[in-house]
Amino acid sequence: MPPFMSYVAYSTYNYRFADPSIGTSQYSNLRLVRAFEHGLDPLSSEAGFVLTHVDMVKHSPSLVKGVVDTLTAVSTRANPSEISSAFHHMLDAMQLIETSMETMWANSRPKDYIQYRTFIFGITNQSMFPHGVVYEGQNNGEPMSFRGESGANDSIIPLLDNLLQIPMPQNPLTSILKDFRSYRPKPHREFLEFVGARAEATGVREYCCKDAGTAVLYLRLLEHVRSFRWRHWLFAREYIIRRTSHPTVSFLVRIRGAMEQC
Amino acid sequence: MDQHHVAALKHVDDDPTTMPRSLDPFTVTTSNGFMPLQTPQTQLPKAFDPLIRLVERMPIVKEDGSPGLLASYQLGPTIDLSDALPDLTDEIDKLVVADGEGGNKPDLVAATAIFRDYAFLASAYLLEPCWERWSKDSQQGYGLGRQVLPRNLAGPLCKTAKL
Numbered sequence: 001m002p003p004f005m006s007y008v009a010y011s012t013y014n015y016r017f018a019d020p021s022i023g024t025s026q027y028s029n030l031r032l033v034r035a036f037e038h039g040l041d042p043l044s045s046e047a048g049f050v051l052t053h054v055d056m057v058k059h060s061p062s063l064v065k066g067v068v069d070t071l072t073a074v075s076t077r078a079n080p081s082e083i084s085s086a087f088h089h090m091l092d093a094m095q096l097i098e099t100s101m102e103t104m105w106a107n108s109r110p111k112d113y114i115q116y117r118t119f120i121f122g123i124t125n126q127s128m129f130p131h132g133v134v135y136e137g138q139n140n141g142e143p144m145s146f147r148g149e150s151g152a153n154d155s156i157i158p159l160l161d162n163l164l165q166i167p168m169p170q171n172p173l174t175s176i177l178k179d180f181r182s183y184r185p186k187p188h189r190e191f192l193e194f195v196g197a198r199a200e201a202t203g204v205r206e207y208c209c210k211d212a213g214t215a216v217l218y219l220r221l222l223e224h225v226r227s228f229r230w231r232h233w234l235f236a237r238e239y240i241i242r243r244t245s246h247p248t249v250s251f252l253v254r255i256r257g258a259m260e261q262c
Numbered sequence: 263m264d265q266h267h268v269a270a271l272k273h274v275d276d277d278p279t280t281m282p283r284s285l286d287p288f289t290v291t292t293s294n295g296f297m298p299l300q301t302p303q304t305q306l307p308k309a310f311d312p313l314i315r316l317v318e319r320m321p322i323v324k325e326d327g328s329p330g331l332l333a334s335y336q337l338g339p340t341i342d343l344s345d346a347l348p349d350l351t352d353e354i355d356k357l358v359v360a361d362g363e364g365g366n367k368p369d370l371v372a373a374t375a376i377f378r379d380y381a382f383l384a385s386a387y388l389l390e391p392c393w394e395r396w397s398k399d400s401q402q403g404y405g406l407g408r409q410v411l412p413r414n415l416a417g418p419l420c421k422t423a424k425l
Contacts, residue, residue, distance in 0.1 A: 003423035004381065005384070009378040013374055013378050014378060034378065036382070037323065038321075038323045039321065041323065059295075062295075064290060068271075118393045120385065121385075121392075121404075123388065123407075127403075128405065128406055129388070131409070133408075133410065134411070135416035137416060137417055138416050138420050185286060186286060187286050187288045191290040193267075245403075246404065
C-alpha cells in the first residue's frame, strides 16, 4: 500500500462497536476509532460519512460468495438454476448495499463534508503540495506524491465490473480508476484481478446471456452497478462540487466529462 | 489457473476466526467479504503508547468532547518541538507472531492498526496549516501544507505500508 491515508485505514479498518455483542448488525452500534474533526461523536456528519461506508461493505460477503459461485457455475457449464442461485446472492447483497448507501443523506449532512474533507486531500496535483512531500529518511530525500483516500477505492463496484465484463472506454477518468487499483489492500487487488481474468476466460457475459432467465438476472445486476454509480455521482455533486471553489476537483471534473461523452 | 490466481482463492472458504495474525486482515473470504477478518484492532503493545496518546489528543474534538490539538493548530508544534512522539520505526520489527514452524512472521493485524494511526497523524500534520488558513477565512483557500513529513511519522508509516 502507498504510505498515505487509504480508504481502508479511513473507513473499513477504523470502526469499533458500542456493544460488541451487537456487532455490525445495527448501524447505530458503530463508532469510529479515529477521526479528524467531530467524528468521535457517532451522530456527527464525519462519523456518518465514514460509518455508512462500513455499513455498506458489511454486506459484501454475500457478494463475494455469489461471485465465486457464478465463476464455478460458468466454468463447469452448470445449468441455469445454479447460476440463478448465485445471482440471487449478489442481487440480494446489492439491494442491501444500495439501501444502506441511501442512508448517507441522513447520516452525514452534505454541507458539513467540506470541513473534515480538508484532512483527506492527497498530495498529488494539489496546490497545497506543489512538489509532493519529502518523507524524511525515505526515497533518498526526493519528494513523493500520493492520491487522497476515496470511496472509489472500495472494491464492491470493481468486483461487479470485472465479473459482468463491463467494458470501459479509455479516457482520463478510467486512467485515474486504474491508478486507484494500487490503493486497495493487496488481497482485494488480487481477488479483483482473479475475478476479471476468470470472467474473461470462461465468458461469463456470453454464457449468462444464452438463457433468457439468466440474461434477465445479468441485466438486473448490471442495473445495480448503474444505479450505484449514479447515486455516487449525486453524492459527489451535493457534498463536494456545490460546496467548494477549490480548483483541484480534477477527478470530479473528469467524471462529469466522461458522463457528457455518454 | 496460474499460481497468482490460486493465491487469490487460497483462503476464500476459510473461517476468519481461525486465521492467523500473520495474514493480511483484508484477505477475502466468503465470510468477511471485503471487511477485515477481525474487528479492527484498537489496542497496541506498550511501546506504542506515545502514538496512541498523541492520536487521541489530535482531533478537533476529542472523545470526551473537549478540544484537541487540531482545534488550536498545535499538532505540528507538538510533533516538531516536543518529545511527544519518539521514532518507533524499530519497534515495528518486534511485532511478530509464531508461524507454527518454529519461526516468526510479521503481525499484520497490529501493523494495519499502526498504519491507520500513523496515516491519521501524517495527514493531520501535513494539512494542519491548510485547516488553519481555511477555517480562519475560507475565501483565502487552503494555502500551502507542510512540505516535509518528519522521520518519526515517515519511518513507521513507510515500514507498515510495505508489510
